[in-house]
Amino acid sequence: MNPFTTLAARACPLPLANVDTDQLVPARFLKRSRATGYGGFLLHDLRFGADGQAKSVLPLDDPRYKGAQILVARRNFGGGSSREGAVYALADFGIRCIIAPSFGDIFSSNCVMNGLLPARVKESDAEALLAHLEQFAGAAINVDLEAQRIVCGNRVYDFSIDSFFKTKLLNGWDDVDVTLSFSEEMQAFQSRDAAERPWARPIRADRGD
Amino acid sequence: MRSQPLSIIDKLWESHVIVARDGGDCLLFIDRHLLHEGSFHAFEQVRKRGRAIARPDLSFAIADHYVPTRARAQPIANPEIARMVDLLARNTGAHGIAHIGLNDPRQGIVHVAIPEQGLTLPGLTIVCGDSHTSTHGAFGAYAFGIGASEVAHVLMTQAIWQKKPKCMRLRVEGATMPGTAAKDIALTFISRVGADGAQGHAIEYAGSAVRALSMEGRMTLCNLSIEAGARNGLVAPDQTTYDWLKGRPFAPKGESFERAVEAWDKLASDPGASFDREITLDGGEIVPTVTWGTSPEQALPVDATVPDPSTHADPARAAAISDAIAYMGLTPGGKLSSIAIDRVFIGSCTNGRIEDLRAAASVLAGRRAKVPGLVSPGSSSVKRQAEEEGLDRIFREAGLEFADSGCSMCVGINGDLVPPGERCASTTNRNFKGRQGPGARTHLMSPAMVAAAAVTGHLTDARELLEGRA
Numbered sequence: 032m033n034p035f036t037t038l039a040a041r042a043c044p045l046p047l048a049n050v051d052t053d054q055l056v057p058a059r060f061l062k063r064s065r066a067t068g069y070g071g072f073l074l075h076d077l078r079f080g081a082d083g084q085a086k087s088v089l090p091l092d093d094p095r096y097k098g099a100q101i102l103v104a105r106r107n108f109g110g111g112s113s114r115e116g117a118v119y120a121l122a123d124f125g126i127r128c129i130i131a132p133s134f135g136d137i138f139s140s141n142c143v144m145n146g147l148l149p150a151r152v153k154e155s156d157a158e159a160l161l162a163h164l165e166q167f168a169g170a171a172i173n174v175d176l177e178a179q180r181i182v183c184g185n186r187v188y189d190f191s192i193d194s195f196f197k198t199k200l201l202n203g204w205d206d207v208d209v210t211l212s213f214s215e216e217m218q219a220f221q222s223r224d225a226a227e228r229p230w231a232r233p234i235r236a237d238r239g240d
Numbered sequence: 241m242r243s244q245p246l247s248i249i250d251k252l253w254e255s256h257v258i259v260a261r262d263g264g265d266c267l268l269f270i271d272r273h274l275l276h277e278g279s280f281h282a283f284e285q286v287r288k289r290g291r292a293i294a295r296p297d298l299s300f301a302i303a304d305h306y307v308p309t310r311a312r313a314q315p316i317a318n319p320e321i322a323r324m325v326d327l328l329a330r331n332t333g334a335h336g337i338a339h340i341g342l343n344d345p346r347q348g349i350v351h352v353a354i355p356e357q358g359l360t361l362p363g364l365t366i367v368c369g370d371s372h373t374s375t376h377g378a379f380g381a382y383a384f385g386i387g388a389s390e391v392a393h394v395l396m397t398q399a400i401w402q403k404k405p406k407c408m409r410l411r412v413e414g415a416t417m418p419g420t421a422a423k424d425i426a427l428t429f430i431s432r433v434g435a436d437g438a439q440g441h442a443i444e445y446a447g448s449a450v451r452a453l454s455m456e457g458r459m460t461l462c463n464l465s466i467e468a469g470a471r472n473g474l475v476a477p478d479q480t481t482y483d484w485l486k487g488r489p490f491a492p493k494g495e496s497f498e499r500a501v502e503a504w505d506k507l508a509s510d511p512g513a514s515f516d517r518e519i520t521l522d523g524g525e526i527v528p529t530v531t532w533g534t535s536p537e538q539a540l541p542v543d544a545t546v547p548d549p550s551t552h553a554d555p556a557r558a559a560a561i562s563d564a565i566a567y568m569g570l571t572p573g574g575k576l577s578s579i580a581i582d583r584v585f586i587g588s589c590t591n592g593r594i595e596d597l598r599a600a601a602s603v604l605a606g607r608r609a610k611v612p613g614l615v616s617p618g619s620s621s622v623k624r625q626a627e628e629e630g631l632d633r634i635f636r637e638a639g640l641e642f643a644d645s646g647c648s649m650c651v652g653i654n655g656d657l658v659p660p661g662e663r664c665a666s667t668t669n670r671n672f673k674g675r676q677g678p679g680a681r682t683h684l685m686s687p688a689m690v691a692a693a694a695v696t697g698h699l700t701d702a703r704e705l706l707e708g709r710a
Contacts, residue, residue, distance in 0.1 A: 046559070049534070057674055076678050107434075115369075133439055207396055207397065216267075
């Protein structure tokens with residue numbers, strides 16, 4: 032996975048609260064393989080009518096925000112379903128960082144697994160960023176993960192992120208490789224655990240298997 | 241030597257740590273990994289890496305999200321869905337993972353059917369690529385939903401990296417009123433703390449009202465933890481848990497069961513264990529509750545009125561309320577009990593268990609529904625039991641359809657949809673925009689409340705219809 036260190040890119044406002052993962056990608060699209068690309072499904076039902084025609088009033092479809100790699104939204108972004116398709120839709124649309132006052136826990140984790148930064152800011156800072164981006168459509172934002180700092184216009188904002196997520200993003204770590212480097216510890220745990228918690232193994236005693 | 245009292249969350253966490261790194265992130269061992277049709281994204285990742293499955297004996301798969309709820313003896317009509325159900329069978333078959341197929345008598349929604357098999361036990365870590373995995377916490381398990389990349393990681397390693405969450409305890413003390421249910425406790429809690437109120441936390445549910453809940457009620461409560469933002473919620477195991485588990489196919493047997501109970505009894509939070517946040521609700525103040533908006537936090541007692549955004553000083557909050565009211569087609573200040581509905585749905589991993597069907601049937605018995613509706617039992621076993629008890633007859637005589645088991649109209653991807661603009665009283669977990677179908681409007685409530693809404697055609701306090709009954 033590519034590390035995330037700094038990002039200077041156009042940002043798009045999404046002045047909505049509780050943008051759940053069902054809205055980020057409606058469930059009916061989750062049958063598709065990732066290989067087909069998920070970008071067209073992003074916020075699909077807010078952006079397109081039943082006939083597939085664009086109906087969007089979202090800045091996301093405003094040409095002035097075209098090419099945005101950063102989204103700024105209101106509280107509880109990505110709450111709800113664990114579907115990683117929500118992150119695929121954002122990533123395939125070109126988004127690399129989301130700034131909001133709070134995020135769904137599973138969504139945050141899915142973001143980091145795919146190299147996207149969920150940056151948590153104070154509610155008042157999210158409102159200030161949204162106002163700035165609406166006033167100066169197409170403006171760029173600078174995000175510095177190491178310093179946990181956002182520069183927008185002539186203002187600087189701090190953001191928070193779980194230290195564990197931060198390390199993973201900065202290093203572009205692949206979880207599987209890291210885990211497999213602990214195979215000895217894994218073996219030791221399983222031997223010890225089998226003795227300590229014999230009841231934890233799924234055994235159908237009635238069938239003797 | 242340990243002197244510090246520990247919570248059940250601490251104990252479950254510590255017993256699964258394989259590696260603890262500086263900074264607090266831990267590699268946790270996973271005791272049970274549950275899979276469904278949606279897991280194909282993860283199998284694709286495993287295939288790309290060319291790796292083996294670490295512990296196929298600890299994974300269990302059931303098709304639930306996409307499966308049809310009718311005509312199950314025939315081949316699946318929708319080719320895309322048929323392919324997904326078949327893909328799960330092939331992916332699990334190729335790796336030697338146990339798979340409960342569509343026509344297996346044990347089939348059901350993973351969070352209903354897996355506990356029925358005795359695969360969910362106290363003291364276990366359980367993960368699944370589904371946010372309602374928190375359901376299994378009802379047994380005193382540490383159970384949480386994960387994304388596809390994490391599913392792939394668990395398949396390849398039987399472990400997961402996690403940072404220990406903060407601990408929250410919700411105590412519900414005192415007896416709850418007749419006619420209220422676990423759903424009402426959960427919706428009341430979510431509306432108080434917000435849909436993001438428990439983010440970053442694991443929740444222990446405690447107090448006399450939680451102890452008094454059946455396993456079904458505890459599963460409903462833990463299921464909805466994610467709707468308060470918590471990845472998992474749990475209840476310490478007790479005699480209610482053990483009585484429910486004893487004799488289940490995969491549960492320990494005989495002397496092994498007794499030894500397991502001895503270990504499980506030690507899981508309860510020690511007196512004086514510390515929590516980052518404690519919340520107490522008075523069980524006696526919990527009343528039948530319904531959602532009016534597009535987030536589970538937008539819930540109120542059924543005798544309340546639709547909120548008025550103009551009374552909110554914070555413009556972002558007012559905008560969220562206005563947006564929800566517009567989508568739901570409501571009027572600020574209108575009585576919730578005047579809201580007319582178009583259909584009802586009874587089912588899902590939240591409220592699709594036998595006790596839920598009994599609660600709905602107790603309202604519907606001898607009555608006719610004014611609107612159409614669907615009852616989809618949470619598992620094939622629940623369906624059989626409902627039929628043995630004659631509940632299917634009550635539903636059918638009321639005019640509702642009694643179908644097969646699956647996620648069905650909760651997530652609307654198997655074809656069971658609420659048509660655009662229609663309003664559905666539903667026992668499910670999410671009233672998100674478009675959740676039950678594009679343009680669908682969902683009001684969440686308990687099974688008895690959904691049944692009452694079916695009978696009157698509008699949102700109704702079920703207690704009015706339960707007088708002299710139940």
